Amino acid sequence: MKPDQKAAAGSAENADRAVDLAIFGALGDLARGRLWPALYQLDREGLLARSTRLLGLSRHESDTDDFRRKIVGLLEDGLNGDERDAESLERFAARLEYRRLDFTRPDDYAAIARWRQELRGEGSNARPLVVYMAVGAALYGDVCAGLERGGALGEHDRVVVEKPVGHDLASSHAVNDAVGAVFPESRTYRIDHYLGKETVQNLIALRFANPLFGNQWNQNHISHVEITVAETAGIEGRFGYFDGAGQLRDMVQNHLLQLLCLIAMEPPSSLDADAIRDEKVKVLKALKPLTQEALEQDVVRGQYIAGTRDGQPVPGYREEDGADSASHTETFVALKTEVANWRWAGVPFYLRTGKRLPEKRSRIVIHFRQQPHYIFDPDQRSLAANKLIIRLQPDEGIALQVLTKDSGLEKGMRLRPGPLHLDFNSAFPEARIPDAYERLLLEVMKGRQYLFVRRDEVEYAWRWCEQLLDHWQALDTPPRRYPAGSWGPVASIAMITRDGRSWYEEY
Numbered sequence: 267m268k269p270d271q272k273a274a275a276g277s278a279e280n281a282d283r284a285v286d287l288a289i290f291g292a293l294g295d296l297a298r299g300r301l302w303p304a305l306y307q308l309d310r311e312g313l314l315a316r317s318t319r320l321l322g323l324s325r326h327e328s329d330t331d332d333f334r335r336k337i338v339g340l341l342e343d344g345l346n347g348d349e350r351d352a353e354s355l356e357r358f359a360a361r362l363e364y365r366r367l368d369f370t371r372p373d374d375y376a377a378i379a380r381w382r383q384e385l386r387g388e389g390s391n392a393r394p395l396v397v398y399m400a401v402g403a404a405l406y407g408d409v410c411a412g413l414e415r416g417g418a419l420g421e422h423d424r425v426v427v428e429k430p431v432g433h434d435l436a437s438s439h440a441v442n443d444a445v446g447a448v449f450p451e452s453r454t455y456r457i458d459h460y461l462g463k464e465t466v467q468n469l470i471a472l473r474f475a476n477p478l479f480g481n482q483w484n485q486n487h488i489s490h491v492e493i494t495v496a497e498t499a500g501i502e503g504r505f506g507y508f509d510g511a512g513q514l515r516d517m518v519q520n521h522l523l524q525l526l527c528l529i530a531m532e533p534p535s536s537l538d539a540d541a542i543r544d545e546k547v548k549v550l551k552a553l554k555p556l557t558q559e560a561l562e563q564d565v566v567r568g569q570y571i572a573g574t575r576d577g578q579p580v581p582g583y584r585e586e587d588g589a590d591s592a593s594h595t596e597t598f599v600a601l602k603t604e605v606a607n608w609r610w611a612g613v614p615f616y617l618r619t620g621k622r623l624p625e626k627r628s629r630i631v632i633h634f635r636q637q638p639h640y641i642f643d644p645d646q647r648s649l650a651a652n653k654l655i656i657r658l659q660p661d662e663g664i665a666l667q668v669l670t671k672d673s674g675l676e677k678g679m680r681l682r683p684g685p686l687h688l689d690f691n692s693a694f695p696e697a698r699i700p701d702a703y704e705r706l707l708l709e710v711m712k713g714r715q716y717l718f719v720r721r722d723e724v725e726y727a728w729r730w731c732e733q734l735l736d737h738w739q740a741l742d743t744p745p746r747r748y749p750a751g752s753w754g755p756v757a758s759i760a761m762i763t764r765d766g767r768s769w770y771e772e773y
């Protein structure tokens with residue numbers, strides 16, 4: 267954005283998003299790494315309302331001045347040079363306030379009611395409050411009840427809850443009930459930050475704005491679908507949280523199943539939140555239950571052992587800081603599933619996600635079927651299928667692999683695969699790809715729910731995942747091992763090879 271545009275935007279009232287925001291867990295990993303940087307970027311781009319105030323809440327000994335220094339310090343450390351301008355940092359710091367609170371102590375919540383009273387005294391009448399739960403789900407009930415009993419809430423206030431909502435179906439019911447006792451569903455925003463990613467948004471545009479794909483999007487034309495979300499990171503100091511969760515709860519129950527829903531859902535009647543969410547729920551309900559044989563053959567869980575990252579040695583999962591040396595928690599999951607409905611019957615969806623894999627890479631690959639009648643060199647038959655490769659991150663973009671004739675006088679009708687490429691960064695160089703949290707925070711401020719997950723979606727996703735959790739619990743055996751820096755247990759390759767396929771690696 268040019269400086270003159272920025273100045274104009276910075277002074278805009280942006281009345282459609284005039285809220286205040288209270289972050290519970292303001293100094294935790296999520297808030298420090300994602301929320302404060304996202305809010306700063308929104309402010310810098312002139313997208314916050316002029317009046318918006320941001321309240322940090324945590325049990326750390328601090329006050330507003332100290333808190334402002336801490337947040338500005340972490341922004342200065344994390345931002346690129348051109349994002350770190352003194353004027354924007356100063357304006358952002360002025361929005362911040364801090365209160366020390368123990369979220370489990372009902373009496374502490376009066377401080378929030380007092381803060382809101384002070385804002386009203388400054389002339390801001392009833393701006394809605396957005397309550398952001400940057401804490402574990404076990405605390406959501408305490409916070410909601412504390413806010414209500416402490417007289418801190420108004421009738422338009424909203425709550426944002428982080429994933430995973432609960433630990434299984436029963437605990438997710440309990441968490442949703444506790445939040446629902448204070449905030450109705452229409453004011454509850456369940457975050458799945460993958461839904462805020464630019465390319466994930468683009469799935470909707472790709473599928474429903476392009477008849478070319480819309481008409482081919484079914485079992486007549488698609489042979490199988492791959493979804494890979496690979497991370498190079500390990501546990502990064504989060505052993506306490508992660509060991510109680512594992513990769514299925516941390517990534518599959520939410521991010522990967524949401525991606526699957528966006529690929530598999532029927533066209534919604536509109537872009538309204540409930541129109542989209544109704545279609546996603548239908549997909550979750552149609553996920554084929556896994557038979558005992560499928561649980562044994564088509565699901566692979568792994569745990570990384572010592573290996574390398576970028577050529578440097580890294581410890582195994584059980585040697586991480588604070589680790590339990592006998593942990594059975596999985597850091598890798600690969601599985602095959604099917605959406606049992608008219609559109610998708612017989613089309614396998616292969617899902618794969620893991621920590622400490624060789625690359626950070628999230629990709630969806632749609633494999634189209636071959637032509638019914640093939641007239642080219644029989645040796646090239648395996649080439650003869652189009653693939654649509656959706657690069658969620660990094661190098662956001664879309665590639666369609668098509669076959670052309672290999673050029674040259676002596677080549678005859680040799681085929682050559684090549685991509686038709688849309689690279690978002692080079693196609694739209696003027697547009698910065700915003701972080702998912704920027705988009706999602708802005709949507710909450712505007713009161714729009716279509717990028718958030720409804721209660722029944724969360725619960726159907728748990729219902730399906732529980733088959734795997736129950737199976738693993740009954741087995742009580744450790745996950746398969748894989749060296750850090752590899753693509754997971756060999757069994758995950760065998761799983762897809764048995765179907766005469768392989769994970770697509772040419773990104």
Ligand SMILES: NC(=O)C1=CN([C@@H]2O[C@H](COP(=O)(O)OP(=O)(O)OC[C@H]3O[C@@H](n4cnc5c(N)ncnc54)[C@H](OP(=O)(O)O)[C@@H]3O)[C@@H](O)[C@H]2O)C=CC1
Nearest residue numbers: 291293294295296324325368369370400401402428429430
């Ligand atoms: N970190 C991430 O990248 C992601 C996190 N999430 C979700 O976000 C939520 C937060 O995760 P994360 O930031 O990693 O967790 P952290 O443990 O890093 O942060 C939680 C914060 O809440 C504070 N806190 C905990 N209990 C209380 C209490 N009783 N009173 C006052 N403050 C308290 C903690 O304080 P103290 O430091 O004193 O313990 C800590 O600062 C979780 O639901 C997680 O699943 C979702 C996606 C990604």
Ligand SMILES: O=C1O[C@H](COP(=O)(O)O)[C@@H](O)[C@H](O)[C@H]1O
Nearest residue numbers: 429459497499516517521628659
């Ligand atoms: O929700 C989570 O997501 C991150 C990965 O997010 P990304 O945007 O970097 O792909 C994962 O590392 C974390 O364990 C999980 O809780």
